[in-house]
Amino acid sequence: MTDGDGVIDIVLPDASRRNVKALTVRGGRFVEFAIARHATEVKTNILAAELDGQPGEEVVYGLEDKTVVVLRFRP
Ligand SMILES: [Ca+2]
Numbered sequence: 317m318t319d320g321d322g323v324i325d326i327v328l329p330d331a332s333r334r335n336v337k338a339l340t341v342r343g344g345r346f347v348e349f350a351i352a353r354h355a356t357e358v359k360t361n362i363l364a365a366e367l368d369g370q371p372g373e374e375v376v377y378g379l380e381d382k383t384v385v386v387l388r389f390r391p
Contacts, residue, residue: 320372
């Protein structure tokens with residue numbers, strides 16, 4: 317995923333699958349810059365795609381309770 321700053325970021329669930337973390341690389345290290353906390357587990361793959369026509373990809377995934385989540389990141 318890219319939020320438009322030119323650095324490729326990583327979005328992934330944590331071990332509980334209820335929190336989705338966004339990581340970027342700064343100074344040669346992974347740095348967590350955002351977290352989305354949910355009451356139920358992430359059930360689907362996590363996809364990055366351009367959805368809104370604004371700079372930076374959006375991230376889409378589904379939860380166990382059938383909620384579809386769209387995250388927007390801005391640099
Ligand atoms: Ca976008």
